[in-house]
Amino acid sequence: MAKELKELTSREENYAQWYNDLVIKADLAENSAVRGCMVIKPYGYAIWEKMQRQLDDMFKETGHINAYFPLFIPKSFLSREADHVEGFAKECAVVTHYRLKTNPDGTGVVVDPEAKLEEELIVRPTSETIIWSTYKNWIQSYRDLPILCNQWANVVRWEMRTRLFLRTAEFLWQEGHTAHATEEEALEEARKMLDVYADFAEKYMAVPVIKGIKSANERFAGAVETFCIEALMQDGKSLQAGTSHFLGQNFAKAFDVQFIDQENKLQYVWATSWGVSTRLIGALIMAHSDNNGLVLPPKLAPFQVVIVPIYKNDEQRNAISEKVATIIAQLKAIGISVKYDDSNNRKPGWKFAEYELKGVPVRLAIGARDLENGTIEVMRRDTLKKETVTMEGIELYVKDLLEDIQTNIYKKALDFRTSVTREVDSYDEFKVEIEKGGFLMCHWDGTSETEERIKQETKATIRCIPLNGDKTPGKCIVTGKPSAQRVVFARNY
């Protein structure tokens, strides 16, 4: 067994350590010299590129266009929306100067005190304020609406406790910012993008999600309503995988963005914003991977198939490579990405372990005897099952197998979620059950006080008020007061 695998902590032993080991050893990301900022390594970035390409296509299909707004936000802009500044002020990177100069003592450089900015600039933690200050100039009449912009960008939130992908000071994301003439249209947009996120999570990441509404405590700073998708990780903790906010007229009022409607009346514009980030890579890892390494859904794997030749001499290697060239061409012709690893400096066993660690969905191995027999060994990463099949038609076999893997890992995640989702009807039971992890479906009286008490006493929060499913009323598990429907409680990332 390869060195890397030996050192991968098992999930059972220490889930947090397993996650961190995996991110490092699978070459996805690492911590940088700058506190809380990560380096996204090529293999990790390749997953992000796959996610980006797919999401970008989905945004464009729903009528959105990309633009780019400044990295910096004047400090005064942040203050314009009261809840917004309250939410972000405590974790802002602040630019105060625009020049360095040589240290008078000749050692290195120091900040030039002469080059102090009149107004400090905040490195964007999110872009509502700079974008709505811009939209003010773009919007005069109902004819200028809707505006359906998205931005791919980096943002900075000065988190004190960081974890690779899950919570980092700088992260990559997309943020959609839309402007509408009516409340209904803005609400419809926020719901539509929630559906796009849920589709992406389920069909591409193979991660089942619950679509819901955030309670007031968990709402985005500045939103009227926050919609979210919540995913369950293998350790029974929940992860917020995407949010879509109905912002009402809050930012339009903060930046005085009004338009003349069809009746020639001046009105404030309605807004949404929605985003997903490199955090999704963390979700992807934690939802599917195992003690051998990553398990990647075929639709997001940087390469879907790896081919490893098994040979004793150059003659065998050349004969195998020749055959493999044909197979690669056949796979590529039907849109399957493939890597051929015929490097000489590693043994097949090392390569097998390495590509298991990296979560490549399908491994093909070909030896001299396979050439004679016209066979090939196929291993699927999700179940680790091997079989030997005929080379003839291998590309279609692999195509079906990739589809099956995509379906299977989604089903496995869904089955797991189902198995740890249960209804709980008393607070005593809740305190016992929450220790076991999973989603607890409970009645709640709708107050922040009750939610806060539960959080203090159990570390569990309301992940969302589900949009679909059981709407039977009941009584709050803590106060016994009326509850309109069960909500989802869990501990979370």
Next chain:
Amino acid sequence: MAKELKELTSREENYAQWYNDLVIKADLAENSAVRGCMVIKPYGYAIWEKMQRQLDDMFKETGHINAYFPLFIPKSFLSREADHVEGFAKECAVVTHYRLKTNPDGTGVVVDPEAKLEEELIVRPTSETIIWSTYKNWIQSYRDLPILCNQWANVVRWEMRTRLFLRTAEFLWQEGHTAHATEEEALEEARKMLDVYADFAEKYMAVPVIKGIKSANERFAGAVETFCIEALMQDGKSLQAGTSHFLGQNFAKAFDVQFIDQENKLQYVWATSWGVSTRLIGALIMAHSDNNGLVLPPKLAPFQVVIVPIYKNDEQRNAISEKVATIIAQLKAIGISVKYDDSNNRKPGWKFAEYELKGVPVRLAIGARDLENGTIEVMRRDTLKKETVTMEGIELYVKDLLEDIQTNIYKKALDFRTSVTREVDSYDEFKVEIEKGGFLMCHWDGTSETEERIKQETKATIRCIPLNGDKTPGKCIVTGKPSAQRVVFARNY
């Protein structure tokens, strides 16, 4: 004539104003509330996306992979390479604090003095230092080499005088950073990427470029040799469109990056870096556009064809739209992007002017009579020539036309460059000629002093020492000392 066009300053009247008007009126970009930072509007960003997609494909074809490194650079890192810090220290955005707090007097927020960083962070002006501090951990042996990484990112250089796209405090770019075992391999990489840039400029942007080497005065801060492509704008000024640097072992030494070579000896790693930025959009505009607006090369136009219906009533409009649907399907089937503008609130004349302003390569107009006759009016943006052709086979006609436009605007730019490139053999003549713009091919004695004197006296600099072309030696136009070959002088952006 549409309002926007009336307000577009002509090139002859004021070239700088024409450029700025065009960027604003064609909806490419605008200045933001943050000094020197621009908002790239959807139409401008769509051009950048086209550039990105093409360049990214070319980088991947040449074996490169993408990664992402932190936005912030510890101040001490910048100081490690002496020339590098000298080159960038004077234009750095500096993060000094990581938190805001409510102003004690209750008005807005202020920087929390308690949240001062121990070491200031620089917003990356370029990433050599943070990347080489990372590569130190990635490289131990010759087996770890080469590393061929690229990053798509935003960078900040606090320029005092900014112009949309050409020079902004924040801009978008890609930066390749490669690590090699030998000097030869690194030099070959730097030259290879220069060729990629030149190919991209000529085949996609339709902008002819001169490939060359920078003189010491114009070299990248920290490079041993800077290769560049230089393009000529319509006002006779030169624009550096891309650079590729051979960094020698400078950054490896600054960050102590050594590897064990095949003979088991410890050696410093050899490096390159190379980049192009959103500045290319500025070059694209200034190379081709005219007094009617943008002229975009078909390969980078957000949409290549616009179709405008001409109708008197809904019945005509519907009949035209039905026919147009077929044409759109035919165009899309052969990979041509098309927009159909059947909006009711603007007249055809307004639309014609608008799409000329936006540089859409081909305009199709269809009226009721065209429907009867089976004809369609085609206008090509580069020459503004119109003709009426049969609808039958229109998609192939348009395909050929787009190729012809791509070729023609390249040829036009090349002819212009040829017409304003001349050999000058005396300094007196030089002083007269430089006022007329264009490239002056002159002998130079190879010293920084002479170059500096010419710059002081004429505002012209050496744009590059051309890699190809005439290598006949001669005598310096200023000092009469020996010169190995003519070099390119020009005023520049």
